[in-house]
Amino acid sequence: MPDIECYTFKSEYLQHFIEEVFKHYGVPEADAQLASDVLITSDLRGIDSHGVARLHTYFGLLKAGRINPKPKIKILREKASVATVDGDNGLGLVIGPKANAIAMEKAEKVGSGWVSVCHTNHFGIAGYYPLQALKRDLIGWAMTNTTKIVAPLWGMERMLGTNPIAIAFPGLKEPPIVIDLATSVAAFGKVEIAKREQKTMPRGWCINDRGLETIYADEMIEGGALLPLGTDRERGGHKGYALSAMVDILSAVLSGANWGPFAPPFTLQQSMPERSVGKGIGHFFGAMQIDGFIEVDEFKRQIDDWIQTFRQTKAAPGTSGTIIPGDPERKAEQIRGEQGIPLLQPVIIDLLDISRQSGIPFKLNKAN
Known part of the structure; x- marks a missing residue:
């Protein structure tokens, strides 16, 4: 598949697409609206690992009959x-x-x-x-x-x-x-994002299948594991x-x-x-x-x-100072509510695949 430019989408456009996908696989309209609201809230708040990037998984489970739509x-x-x-x-x-x-x-x-x-x-x-x-x-x-x-x-x-x-x-x-x-x-979605972006992960997040620390997403995904908050006993x-x-x-x-x-x-x-x-x-x-x-x-x-x-609170060196829990998400929500939600190429490819299989239009359009 050729490279696809990353696009920014209006939240309303993505939410409508999500809703239509759920309805296509038998989810009643009111429930589809509810489900789409949960996913788009994640994207608006900057939690890209749990928003529309997850739609292909829900789509696959519904299509395979692994989730009851009603x-x-x-x-x-x-x-x-x-x-x-x-x-x-x-x-x-x-x-x-x-x-x-x-x-x-x-x-x-x-x-x-x-x-x-x-x-x-x-x-x-x-x-x-x-x-x-x-x-x-x-x-x-x-x-x-x-x-x-x-x-x-x-x-x-x-x-x-x-x-x-x-x-x-x-x-x-x-x-x-x-x-x-x-x-x-870290959330597993952050490992997936590292894999999509072809980046290494911080030390202390994961181990590989031999129980050794790894910074490579593929090593964690292929038989490794995430570590509990704090990483090891000393921390x-x-x-x-x-x-x-x-x-x-x-x-x-x-x-x-x-x-x-x-x-x-x-x-x-x-x-x-x-x-x-x-x-x-x-x-x-x-x-x-x-x-x-x-x-x-x-x-x-x-x-x-x-x-x-x-x-x-006095700011620590090299930082902008203490944040309040919820600040980053609020800032993302303000920006993305105005400017739209950016999607990485692998997520767009997944959405295009859903569109192809379901017949629900998904357009790469600057007007989105």
């Missing part, structure tokens, strides 16, 4: 503030927002809501979900286990996922604090490992999903685990009413003060 979500167990939801093997991009909504509704009724989810699939960026809680003046939480790609501390094989955690706190005049992080040193790798274990247990053991190395793969190229200990992968959502702890406006004023205080 799931019937059901609550398996429930009390006033907690519930377990079965996602009926639906798109995580649909199951996640609906389960998160249950958590938020419970929070508004009884002060807090906590929902574990089984029988679901990859749910996009974890940060999407607490952003929805902010719209209701709630503190929101989200986490999920994922396909094994991370070695536990002092291990040399894949046993855990990147298992992200997200939480958000609303400000009054300041923008919200939005924390969204993988419990591995706090035990803490990243423990956080990943926490996410795995809350998301999967608590819900009845597959935990640890038994989580099903997110791509068709990956082999299924040798056994199943549950259903699908798992998510965990939480929402808390602020006024059960403190007056809402007082909390927001304190968040503003917290942000302003930390912004005044």
